[in-house]
Amino acid sequence: MTLTEKISDFMEKRRPILEDWKHTFFLWRRTKLAIIGTVIVIVFVLVAIIGPFFIPYDPLSQNMAERLQPPSLKHFFGTDQFGRDIFSRVVSGSMIEVEIIIIVSIISGGIGLILGVIAGYFGGAIDEILMRATDMFLAFPSLILAMAFAAMLGPSLINTIIAISLVGWTVFARLARAEAMKVKNQPYIEAIRALGASRTRIISIHVTPMCVSPVLVQLTLRMGTVILTAASLGFLGLGVRPPLPEWGAMVSDGRSFLLDQWWISTFPGIAIAIVVLGFNLLGDGLRDIMDPRLRR
Amino acid sequence: MDEFLIEIQNLKKYFPLKRGIFSKGQYVHAVDDVSVQIPSRKIFSIVGESGSGKTTFGRTILRLIEPTSGKIIYKGQDIMNLSQKEMITFRKKMQIVFQDPYNSLHPRRLVKDIIGEGLYIHEKISSNEILERVKAILKKVGLNEDHMFRYPHEFSGGQRQRIAMARALILNPEFIVLDEPTSALDVSVQATILDLLIDLKNTFSLTYLFITHNLAVVDYISDFVAVMYLGQIVEIGSKDDIFTLPSHPYTYALLSAIPDPDPKRKRSRTIPKGEIPSAVNPPQGCRFHPRCPYAKEICKRSDPAVIEASKGHFVKCHFPLR
Numbered sequence: 205m206t207l208t209e210k211i212s213d214f215m216e217k218r219r220p221i222l223e224d225w226k227h228t229f230f231l232w233r234r235t236k237l238a239i240i241g242t243v244i245v246i247v248f249v250l251v252a253i254i255g256p257f258f259i260p261y262d263p264l265s266q267n268m269a270e271r272l273q274p275p276s277l278k279h280f281f282g283t284d285q286f287g288r289d290i291f292s293r294v295v296s297g298s299m300i301e302v303e304i305i306i307i308v309s310i311i312s313g314g315i316g317l318i319l320g321v322i323a324g325y326f327g328g329a330i331d332e333i334l335m336r337a338t339d340m341f342l343a344f345p346s347l348i349l350a351m352a353f354a355a356m357l358g359p360s361l362i363n364t365i366i367a368i369s370l371v372g373w374t375v376f377a378r379l380a381r382a383e384a385m386k387v388k389n390q391p392y393i394e395a396i397r398a399l400g401a402s403r404t405r406i407i408s409i410h411v412t413p414m415c416v417s418p419v420l421v422q423l424t425l426r427m428g429t430v431i432l433t434a435a436s437l438g439f440l441g442l443g444v445r446p447p448l449p450e451w452g453a454m455v456s457d458g459r460s461f462l463l464d465q466w467w468i469s470t471f472p473g474i475a476i477a478i479v480v481l482g483f484n485l486l487g488d489g490l491r492d493i494m495d496p497r498l499r500r
Numbered sequence: 501m502d503e504f505l506i507e508i509q510n511l512k513k514y515f516p517l518k519r520g521i522f523s524k525g526q527y528v529h530a531v532d533d534v535s536v537q538i539p540s541r542k543i544f545s546i547v548g549e550s551g552s553g554k555t556t557f558g559r560t561i562l563r564l565i566e567p568t569s570g571k572i573i574y575k576g577q578d579i580m581n582l583s584q585k586e587m588i589t590f591r592k593k594m595q596i597v598f599q600d601p602y603n604s605l606h607p608r609r610l611v612k613d614i615i616g617e618g619l620y621i622h623e624k625i626s627s628n629e630i631l632e633r634v635k636a637i638l639k640k641v642g643l644n645e646d647h648m649f650r651y652p653h654e655f656s657g658g659q660r661q662r663i664a665m666a667r668a669l670i671l672n673p674e675f676i677v678l679d680e681p682t683s684a685l686d687v688s689v690q691a692t693i694l695d696l697l698i699d700l701k702n703t704f705s706l707t708y709l710f711i712t713h714n715l716a717v718v719d720y721i722s723d724f725v726a727v728m729y730l731g732q733i734v735e736i737g738s739k740d741d742i743f744t745l746p747s748h749p750y751t752y753a754l755l756s757a758i759p760d761p762d763p764k765r766k767r768s769r770t771i772p773k774g775e776i777p778s779a780v781n782p783p784q785g786c787r788f789h790p791r792c793p794y795a796k797e798i799c800k801r802s803d804p805a806v807i808e809a810s811k812g813h814f815v816k817c818h819f820p821l822r
Contacts, residue, residue: 391604398564399618400591413608
């Protein structure tokens with residue numbers, strides 16, 4: 205059998221999987237808001253990746269001669285009190301937001317999924333201990349807790365990410381736990397136990413994948429909140445350190461000029477609003493698409 | 501009954517009820533002192549109404565539910581003494597097929613992975629060899645190899661039950677517990693699945709423990725029948741003994757409840773009064789006495805012993821019908 209034949213044979217056998225993906229795509233296309241959300245998120249990520257190559261000015265260098273310029277063709281979004289081009293800063297700041305979102309999602313989603321599945325599958329004392337720990341985290345308002353962590357660790361990009369992750373994992377742990385508790389009593393898990401599978405195998409291969417989709421949907425829904433929390437921390441001076449163009453910190457910078465030089469705070473604020481909206485729409489759409497009742 | 505594959509002695513399973521601060525712990529007597537001998541290469545049926553503990557019994561034999569006490573002797577070896585690790589290798593020999601084919605297959609895994617799971621666990625062979633074995637077993641259960649790369653939701657109930665059979669069979673087990681394998685299926689499909697089960701039993705020389713409430717199915721498939729009531733076996737014997745000479749009033753009542761397609765024939769039916777009592781506080785004496793038409797004073801006081809009505813036909817009653 206030649207290589208091309210092997211590949212076509214392989215594809216032929218996996219056609220049902222492809223059809224499953226096609227069906228997912230079809231469901232996605234039917235949900236208008238999900239399309240809008242997806243487009244916003246894709247544009248956001250593209251801007252983050254290729255934007256820095258096309259920005260007209262260095263986002264960090266100061267130019268006192270051109271400080272506090274209103275929006276014009278030369279400076280699309282105007283300049284701030286140090287003469288830095290706000291358009292360039294907003295564009296290059298999107299990369300920081302993307303970094304925060306991705307790393308926070310991996311850390312908090314991962315911690316939440318693992319702890320939640322363990323608590324849900326084993327139950328009993330392990331469940332009690334883990335869930336009381338999540339209760340402790342949930343007892344505080346999330347922004348206050350994130351502020352406390354950020355203040356404790358000191359303001360920097362990495363510490364912002366750590367603080368938001370430490371606050372955020374509880375929701376995913378609860379979700380994964382509920383799903384694991386439901387799944388572990390299903391006959392298909394019992395059948396796998398009857399085959400002699402070890403606990404590690406059952407949890408990692410059979411239970412965890414079933415718990416991923418609610419966590420994934422919630423992650424997407426929470427990405428907006430993550431950006432907002434990062435921006436709030438930045439605004440309060442507990443997040444990313446100044447010259448870095450983090451959107452929340454930029455809104456904060458323009459605070460004292462808001463009445464006369466409105467553009468300094470407004471444009472990063474609009475960027476935050478649009479991206480948060482995009483992630484929320486995408487999350488809502490994903491939830492609908494992953495709903496098993498809509499699927500074949 | 502000469503050669504026994506499994507011998508079960510005084511098996512008990514009590515489920516604790518959640519206890520309050522002031523009340524004493526209570527137990528659901530799901531399986532209460534059951535002793536059975538299952539002959540090799542035969543189909544042994546357990547019949548009973550819902551709540552009689554037949555499903556718990558089937559799962560307890562496989563130690564999917566740990567029994568409270570009792571012995572399960574498999575070919576002379578008491579599997580209750582096996583450690584968790586020894587039990588894993590032992591599981592190759594005993595398998596189970598569940599009632600509901602819609603819940604018993606993992607919804608996110610391909611059929612090849614569902615069926616091949618046992619091989620992944622027990623045998624160190626390459627994924628190509630696993631595919632070959634899956635292909636072979638699919639043919640045996642009447643599916644074809646195109647079905648390997650599909651998800652369970654693409655199949656009908658009967659096909660799913662065939663997949664569940666393939667999953668159980670791939671490790672070449674000797675003993676399979678069939679927990680109402682046909683009751684979730686259409687009547688037309690039931691017959692084909694039953695024929696498949698008989699066919700597979702002969703090809704692989706299997707022993708079945710067939711759990712069901714459907715007496716027509718029992719009549720069709722079994723060699724031996726045990727009737728279960730409130731966690732206890734009230735009558736046990738060969739199929740012909742049970743169906744032609746039922747000795748326990750409960751068995752008699754069950755058999756008289758089988759619908760008769762002939763509308764002209766008049767039959768006497770004895771329908772047990774009321775509902776099956778709670779297994780938390782089973783009745784004193786004979787468990788069937790509150791519903792038994794022949795109950796006398798002694799039935800309320802003492803638990804009847806098991807007596808041999810004829811050779812290999814045992815009944816647990818003070819006043820057996822024959």
